[in-house]
Amino acid sequence: MELAGSNKAAMGVAEERLSHALQEQSTLFEQAMVIIDTIDKSCDLTHPDALPSIQHLQQMLEKVTKAQARVAEARGTQEMTGRPLSAMLRQRVAEEKQRIEKLLARVNAVFLTLEQARDSLVPRLDAESRRRSMRTAYQNSMKTI
Numbered sequence: 001m002e003l004a005g006s007n008k009a010a011m012g013v014a015e016e017r018l019s020h021a022l023q024e025q026s027t028l029f030e031q032a033m034v035i036i037d038t039i040d041k042s043c044d045l046t047h048p049d050a051l052p053s054i055q056h057l058q059q060m061l062e063k064v065t066k067a068q069a070r071v072a073e074a075r076g077t078q079e080m081t082g083r084p085l086s087a088m089l090r091q092r093v094a095e096e097k098q099r100i101e102k103l104l105a106r107v108n109a110v111f112l113t114l115e116q117a118r119d120s121l122v123p124r125l126d127a128e129s130r131r132r133s134m135r136t137a138y139q140n141s142m143k144t145i
Helices: 002-041 050-081 087-144
Strands: none
Touching: 002 050, 002 087, 050 087
16 A cells, blocks of 8 residues: 555656656747847848847756656656656646747747858958958068069
């Protein structure tokens, strides 16, 4: 009888851990979406002022990855109890799945935007580098004359 009670308690703890991990992940998803919105609204991603937002997004995505690992671990622990998820938790898992898909779509869109910004910067950087090299070469040749 005590074994059944401890199993039930373990299931409660496992579901609670999963619920907490899902809540943490959800909060991080929302924060990442705010950063993505900021990047999306940035008029010129090639401007140095955009860099902190991009770096902040990268840091946030690292936190999201860690939170997802905690959710997976909590889900594995819950599955080991052998009992199905409660209806509430099944709903939360389904909602988080949708959030993950939405976040991935937004991250991919930002990635494409950043690639376009990079591609527009590269020719300008090459041209500026070439100009500096030519200026330096001209100055060096003038010194030798």
